[in-house]
Amino acid sequence: MAKLQAIRGMNDILPDQSLSWQYLESVFQRIVKRFGYQEIRFPIMERTELFKRSIGEVTDIVEKEMYTFDDRNGDSVSMRPEGTAGCVRAANQHGLLYNQQQRLWYSGPMFRHERPQKGRYRQFHQFGVEAFGIAGPDIDAEILQLSATLWKELSLSEFLTLEINNIGSAEDRKRYGLALTKFLKSKAGQLDEDARNRMLTNPMRVLESKIPEVQEALEGCPNLQDFVSEKSQEHYLKLQSLLTRANIPFIENAHLVRGLDYYNYCVYEWTTESLGAQGAVCGGGRYDGLVEMLGGKPTLAAGFAIGAERLVLMLDSLGKIPKEAHNPADVYVLVVGVNLAEQALELVQRIRTEYPQLAVVLHCGGGKYNSQLKKAFSSGARFAVVLEREETGSDDLKNVKIRRLLEDSAVSETVEITNILPKLGEFLQNSDS
Numbered sequence: 057m058a059k060l061q062a063i064r065g066m067n068d069i070l071p072d073q074s075l076s077w078q079y080l081e082s083v084f085q086r087i088v089k090r091f092g093y094q095e096i097r098f099p100i101m102e103r104t105e106l107f108k109r110s111i112g113e114v115t116d117i118v119e120k121e122m123y124t125f126d127d128r129n130g131d132s133v134s135m136r137p138e139g140t141a142g143c144v145r146a147a148n149q150h151g152l153l154y155n156q157q158q159r160l161w162y163s164g165p166m167f168r169h170e171r172p173q174k175g176r177y178r179q180f181h182q183f184g185v186e187a188f189g190i191a192g193p194d195i196d197a198e199i200l201q202l203s204a205t206l207w208k209e210l211s212l213s214e215f216l217t218l219e220i221n222n223i224g225s226a227e228d229r230k231r232y233g234l235a236l237t238k239f240l241k242s243k244a245g246q247l248d249e250d251a252r253n254r255m256l257t258n259p260m261r262v263l264e265s266k267i268p269e270v271q272e273a274l275e276g277c278p279n280l281q282d283f284v285s286e287k288s289q290e291h292y293l294k295l296q297s298l299l300t301r302a303n304i305p306f307i308e309n310a311h312l313v314r315g316l317d318y319y320n321y322c323v324y325e326w327t328t329e330s331l332g333a334q335g336a337v338c339g340g341g342r343y344d345g346l347v348e349m350l351g352g353k354p355t356l357a358a359g360f361a362i363g364a365e366r367l368v369l370m371l372d373s374l375g376k377i378p379k380e381a382h383n384p385a386d387v388y389v390l391v392v393g394v395n396l397a398e399q400a401l402e403l404v405q406r407i408r409t410e411y412p413q414l415a416v417v418l419h420c421g422g423g424k425y426n427s428q429l430k431k432a433f434s435s436g437a438r439f440a441v442v443l444e445r446e447e448t449g450s451d452d453l454k455n456v457k458i459r460r461l462l463e464d465s466a467v468s469e470t471v472e473i474t475n476i477l478p479k480l481g482e483f484l485q486n487s488d489s
């Protein structure tokens with residue numbers, strides 16, 4: 057029978073890769089905690105209506121990317137294509153948003169039926185933060201500071217650029233949309249079918265078209281900046297000055313509108329040139345209207361989502377995963393000879409109890425010394441502890457060997473088994489310094 061394969065665009069994360077993931081997850085979790093954000097978990101599947109209402113019916117995501125199907129009751133459900141909608145639904149449903157401020161974070165898989173390619177998958181993972189009940193722009197600056205701190209901790213700052221834009225309020229954009237539609241109608245002959253449809257349903261999305269002819273036709277089109285209200289502009293300018301004070305460089309990108317309907321005021325994206333075409337690793341902004349759109353009380357809101365696969369790709373290709381993160385073992389215990397299993401099990405447990413920060417791997421299944429040593433080397437362990445007995449015997453083993461596992465040295469020392477813990481401590485200390 058043919059070997060079964062995963063669904064295209066849905067990746068397995070294998071053990072050597074999962075080390076990079078764990079590293080990224082641990083750094084992200086440490087930082088959100090330091091900024092006072094709390095975790096929220098919500099289902100990976102929701103009623104389709106939630107995404108239609110929040111993301112917008114005329115968006116790439118809802119029109120062509122969602123995994124939508126009827127469940128056994130005939131209800132239309134969708135795999136979540138992003139986290140904000142579910143986060144707002146959950147927070148609102150459980151009364152977290154009423155008259156209070158919340159700083160939340162989430163992480164997990166998202167699903168979009170896109171054409172799979174490097175940095176673009178059908179199941180991918182996001183880390184996100186959402187802050188509720190705060191008018192900003194201080195909270196917007198805080199959120200950007202959080203992301204900048206993450207890049208710094210990951211040693212990626214120099215590879216990432218912050219792009220920001222002011223997209224105005226929902227009303228501002230409605231007025232702008234009308235003007236844009238009028239302009240696009242006058243250029244209809246130069247537009248492709250997609251753009252012609254969009255010009256009537258969601259004209260701002262035409263600005264994002266990658267087709268050169270459409271971009272040409274856009275020359276001289278109305279400018280959103282001429283439609284944004286003073287309030288939005290004030291917010292934006294204040295955000296800029298906060299970013300400058302916080303030493304977070306940014307560039308303004310008037311074409312950045314983001315693919316989701318729910319944003320207002322400031323939007324932003326962190327982009328990189330080190331990933332090729334899929335350059336956006338984090339996107340977000342304010343979305344003050346969303347909670348109300350989903351049936352809650354009007355609630356101020358802001359947040360971002362990070363694409364984890366793209367960050368892992370960056371970390372791996374730039375060699376930014378610390379070496380320690382790759383080693384599944386620190387100490388590897390070899391067991392050569394017979395009747396040693398009890399003693400070996402007891403010994404590794406003592407080492408684990410004394411040094412809880414170490415990964416101590418016990419060689420199981422026997423085998424020759426050399427083949428066990430090979431495994432010890434490939435485990436990445438710094439030290440091997442060798443239990444060895446030449447002949448059959450029931451006496452307890454009195455001595456073990458500690459061996460340094462450096463390629464250029466085979467330093468080893470025989471120590472009494474009762475003395476193993478302090479001796480191992482000495483070896484570890486010497487190897488750290």
Ligand code: ATP
Nearest residue numbers: 170175176177180315336337338339361362363366
């Ligand atoms: P893009 O312009 O690359 O399609 P997007 O604007 O659709 O991105 P968002 O909805 O803003 O993406 O999601 C936030 C982040 O999630 C993106 O910046 C990106 O890093 C990541 N992301 C989005 N879609 C995918 C995907 N299909 N595969 C992997 N990562 C993705």
Ligand code: MG
Nearest residue numbers: 116117170315
């Ligand atoms: Mg997209």
